[in-house]
Amino acid sequence: MSGDASGPNAPVEHSVGDGVFVVGTDTGVGKTVVTAGLTGWLRERGRDAVAVKPCQTGHPPDDDAGVVASVCGTDDAAVCLRRLEPPLAPAVAATETGEPLAYDDIRGGVTDTVDACETAVVEGIGGLRVPLADGKEVLDLVADAALPALVVARSDLGTLNHTALTVRALRDRGVPVVGVVCNQYEGATTAERTNPGVIERMTDCPVWTVPPLDTTSGERVVDGIRENLPASLLGGTAE
Numbered sequence: 001m002s003g004d005a006s007g008p009n010a011p012v013e014h015s016v017g018d019g020v021f022v023v024g025t026d027t028g029v030g031k032t033v034v035t036a037g038l039t040g041w042l043r044e045r046g047r048d049a050v051a052v053k054p055c056q057t058g059h060p061p062d063d064d065a066g067v068v069a070s071v072c073g074t075d076d077a078a079v080c081l082r083r084l085e086p087p088l089a090p091a092v093a094a095t096e097t098g099e100p101l102a103y104d105d106i107r108g109g110v111t112d113t114v115d116a117c118e119t120a121v122v123e124g125i126g127g128l129r130v131p132l133a134d135g136k137e138v139l140d141l142v143a144d145a146a147l148p149a150l151v152v153a154r155s156d157l158g159t160l161n162h163t164a165l166t167v168r169a170l171r172d173r174g175v176p177v178v179g180v181v182c183n184q185y186e187g188a189t190t191a192e193r194t195n196p197g198v199i200e201r202m203t204d205c206p207v208w209t210v211p212p213l214d215t216t217s218g219e220r221v222v223d224g225i226r227e228n229l230p231a232s233l234l235g236g237t238a239e
């Protein structure tokens with residue numbers, strides 16, 4: 001694996017078998033693509049895996065649960081607990097529209113869904129410090145969900161800072177970090193090629209790279225996650 005990243009066969013300290021919170025260093029880094037591919041991979045292994053979007057803003061056109069359902073070929077693979085139209089942080093979107101948005105309702109919906117399925121793949125909203133509701137942020141929901149976190153990051157210059165800050169914030173709240181995915185990795189620059197190894201040394205996390213994928217094909221998205229993340233990540237009797 002180029003970039004000194006951990007290989008697809010690397011052992012992991014934390015698996016996603018009992019659920020995982022897919023968090024990002026920012027909005028638009030690839031949380032949904034990774035969530036969709038991981039959920040599809042778990043389901044093809046026979047796991048009762050369901051992706052959970054706690055609150056979708058910018059809806060429509062943004063529809064992360066719909067993307068996961070399309071990749072997995074079934075609406076049963078994803079659930080969206082709340083939708084808001086403004087393409088903003090949830091707390092800001094709710095203020096703009098005057099709609100009520102209660103943190104306890106969001107947290108309760110997430111924990112209910114986590115309890116109701118074998119493997120919940122919960123996707124964050126933007127990055128960790130995004131205002132969610134009632135003065136709480138996405139990071140509070142991650143901590144309350146009591147799941148390990150998988151961090152999705154950009155691969156290019158600038159990601160060292162964002163990724164190290166994100167991992168530090170998770171660990172300061174006692175959230176185990178499964179690893180880091182450097183997404184849309186092409187290795188086209190010295191920064192890209194060195195970033196995975198530097199992130200591993202900065203965070204003591206395994207780092208995997210996922211290349212640009214054909215996101216028009218659900219199969220290619222699942223293939224792209226299965227081929228670049230370790231099977232040990234799935235936990236249980238992963239082959």
Ligand SMILES: Nc1ncnc2c1ncn2[C@@H]1O[C@H](COP(=O)(O)OP(=O)(O)OP(=O)(O)O)[C@@H](O)[C@H]1O
Pocket residue numbers: 024026027028029030031032033034062064124125126127183184210211212213214215
């Ligand atoms: N590995 C990849 N290969 C090709 N395109 C990708 C890849 N990862 C993400 N994308 C594209 O980049 C854009 C942003 O990805 P995505 O929607 O997954 O980000 P996100 O972190 O979930 O964003 P948000 O914060 O809005 O939920 C999308 O158009 C997606 O199809």
Ligand SMILES: C[C@H](N)[C@H](N)CCCCCC(=O)O
Pocket residue numbers: 027028056057058062086087088089090125126127130
């Ligand atoms: C609109 C789209 N659904 C995005 N996921 C919303 C992300 C809010 C990010 C807020 C911020 O960090 O400035």
Ligand SMILES: [Mg+2]
Pocket residue numbers: 031032033064123
């Ligand atoms: Mg998303």
